[in-house]
Amino acid sequence: MKIGFLPLDERPCNFKFPQYIARIAGVELILPPKEILSRKRTPADLKAIDEWLERESDNFDALVLSIDMFTYGGLIASRISQASTEESVERLEKIRDIKLKHRDLPIYAFNIIMRTSNSNNNEEEKEYWKDYGMLLFQYSELTHKVKLFSREEDKQLLHEVERNIPEEIIKDYLNGRERNHKVNLALIDLVKENIVDFALLTQDDASPYGFPAMEQKELRAKIREGRVQSKVIIYPGADEVGMLLIARAVNVKEGVKPIFKADFSSVNGPHIITRYEDRPLFEGIKGQINAVGGVLVDSISLAGIELLVNTPAIEQGEAYLFYNMDKVEGPARNLLSLEQIGRYCTEVLNMPVVLADVAYANGADLELIELLEETGFVENLTCYAGWNTSGNTLGTVIAAGSAWISGSEIEDCEMALREFREVRFIDDWLYQAKVRTDVIEELKSRGINPWQLEDVEMARIMVEEKLKEEVEKRSEEIFPLKIKRIDLPWNRLFEIDIHFEEK
Helix, strand or coil, rough: CCEEEEECCCHHHHHCCCHHHHHCCCCCCEEECHHHEEEECCCCCCHHHHHHHHHHHHHHHEEEEHHHHHHHHCCCHHHHHHCCCHHHHHHHHHHHHHHHCCCCCCCCEEECCCCCCCCCCCCCCCCCCCHHHHHHHHHHHHHHHHHHHCHHHHHHHHHHHHCCCCCHHHHHHHHHHHHHHHHHHHHHHHHHHCCEEEEEEECCCCCCCHHHHHHHHHHHHHHHHCCCCCCCCEEEEEHHHHHHHHHHHHHHHCCCEEEEEEEECCHHHCCCCCCCCCHHHHHHHHHHHHHCCCEEEHHHHHHHEEEECCCCCCCCEHHHHHHHHHHHHCCCCCCCHHCCCCHHHCCCCCCCEEEEECCEECCCCHHHHHHHHCCHHHHHHHHHHCCEEEHHHHHHHHHHHHHHHHCCHHHHHHHHHHHHHHHHHHHHHHHHHHHHHHHHHHHCCCCCCCCCCCCHHHHHHHHHHHHHHHHHCCCCCCCCEEEEEEHHHHCCCCEEEEEECCC
């Protein structure tokens, strides 16, 4: 099977992780040349993307398409683009042209519901976000609350916030939101017309109130009206979505329906609303499993994949800041019980076990990892993840577990699975939860701002050396591959790109 894939952007999570999922499933992923894709704030070459699709589409058995990349030139481009609503919606007609030329080609599309970042950081936003980002977040949230509740205190706060944001900035912000929202509405129409076979509309950095939540309500109404509730799904996520749709494409082609059973480290876990999300964790899990075409059951005897979910006891923490640790740990969770469930599934039931580590955002739970090292269960896991948001982490392991159903009998697929597991442990555990914190503190001690790196190469070398040291301390059974080089793709410490030495 050959799957054409247009990623959300060029970062490893969107460009390299999906390649692992394809390799685990035993399928070929056809990507555009990386040089025509986005480069952080520089949008992709849309003409070159059109030419790539025209040239390669005859070879596809399925197409997985990021609408943000296809329409605007990438994730950041979707936030900062000055393209008009008309030209953006019109661009979707090119998808119709692809379908009319290849009527039997399944098209799986995904688009991000535009976030409203609650920070004065314009690294991934329009320039004015550095001065008005937090005010725009308040404006978004209060506008929604006034509409819902009509409380006088909210109206007064909204009026005060509006007075502190220039009118032209509010207008520009709302115009961008309206354009992206109309593209999402148009995508639903393409699903209704059977041009797009299945679509995911995912919420980046979600929260319960604000313009994104208001748009979700309109999108859900449009989905119901079009009678496409089984073909368009909305849930929190972003960087994991390409992986999920690749897994879904394989499942549809092979007639596979992965069946998951979920178990949690805390009785509170399913009900916790984690950071950057807008709904209880269990609802997010349902959305992710629906995305791959799977089923969630409540009996291990019915399941084919065990999903272990390490949650906080009360409230999610932030790994590299050691934030909320007292609410993550405590008597309201039992890590050993989670490990024992996983061990029973692997050793007695011979069932693949994937572990979503969401006790903290942006990195692993070191208490859990220490237990897994102590018991040796690290090597039993089919896949592990503990990066960025809960949605990113859950989507990663659900996609990998689903893909493994197709590839489990193929030697090359097992090698890909082991390599991806090692990448996740190096990145999510050793880097995000350990080395990154050490590097941040060391840079601060030298009087260097770790959030605005001036000497990127110095920071890169520091990360590479410390990460290699951490890997060398540990068993070759867990880390058989050797790091050749570490890169900082967006010249920051938030994410890394790992290159291994060739065997």
